[in-house]
Amino acid sequence: MGDDQADEDAREETADRGRPDRTTVRDTYDRIAAHFASTREYAWPEVETFVDDVADGSHTVGLDLGCGNCRHAELLADAGLETVVGVDVSRGLLETGRERARDRSFAVELCQGDAATLPLADDSVDLAVYVATLHHLPSAGARRASLDELARVLAPDGRGLVSAWSTAHDRFEDADEGFDTTVEWTLPGGEPVDRFYHIYAPDEFERDLEASDLELLEWELSSGNCYARVAGSR
Numbered sequence: 001m002g003d004d005q006a007d008e009d010a011r012e013e014t015a016d017r018g019r020p021d022r023t024t025v026r027d028t029y030d031r032i033a034a035h036f037a038s039t040r041e042y043a044w045p046e047v048e049t050f051v052d053d054v055a056d057g058s059h060t061v062g063l064d065l066g067c068g069n070c071r072h073a074e075l076l077a078d079a080g081l082e083t084v085v086g087v088d089v090s091r092g093l094l095e096t097g098r099e100r101a102r103d104r105s106f107a108v109e110l111c112q113g114d115a116a117t118l119p120l121a122d123d124s125v126d127l128a129v130y131v132a133t134l135h136h137l138p139s140a141g142a143r144r145a146s147l148d149e150l151a152r153v154l155a156p157d158g159r160g161l162v163s164a165w166s167t168a169h170d171r172f173e174d175a176d177e178g179f180d181t182t183v184e185w186t187l188p189g190g191e192p193v194d195r196f197y198h199i200y201a202p203d204e205f206e207r208d209l210e211a212s213d214l215e216l217l218e219w220e221l222s223s224g225n226c227y228a229r230v231a232g233s234r
Contacts, residue, residue: 033092066133169224
């Protein structure tokens, strides 16, 4: 290991001491799950475009990673994939996804799991959606590991969409570099709950993808988020 890498690892280890662990992130979303899910009714247009472009009838297994209430899992099911898997670290959010699937009559196999250690076999996923989740992983190491895990589970001809909140958003217009922050969620009755975010600088997002086992096909900025279309392990 070179001196530069050792210095970077030491800086990350020091920074990680001040961040929440993944258990804390999970507990936060368990706490706000029902109210949070009630505000997430529709699929994002960027995800709809991705699925419309890529789902061509040859894909059979879809993955909604960080599925929440399964609004994007529903999109994959409607696109004709035979099996759709929803993975989320929050059991509370998975319950909201189960309710949505029951109410709207679509099939999804739900699994509680960590995005950095996916409980899925190698090369088992044809089409993956990993949106609005990467930025909640509270360390650079966990974020990189989750991208490598996505590469591992994608089939050789599989495709994925990855997104993260970006400094390009209007509320972060003065930010030049990525940074950690908390964004408050207000429960009914007025109780505030802090949620961890890593706000990606666009070039940082590109670097993390390029350094991962994923093949970066293209990326763009849209609605204050970075979006990347990716393929599996190179």
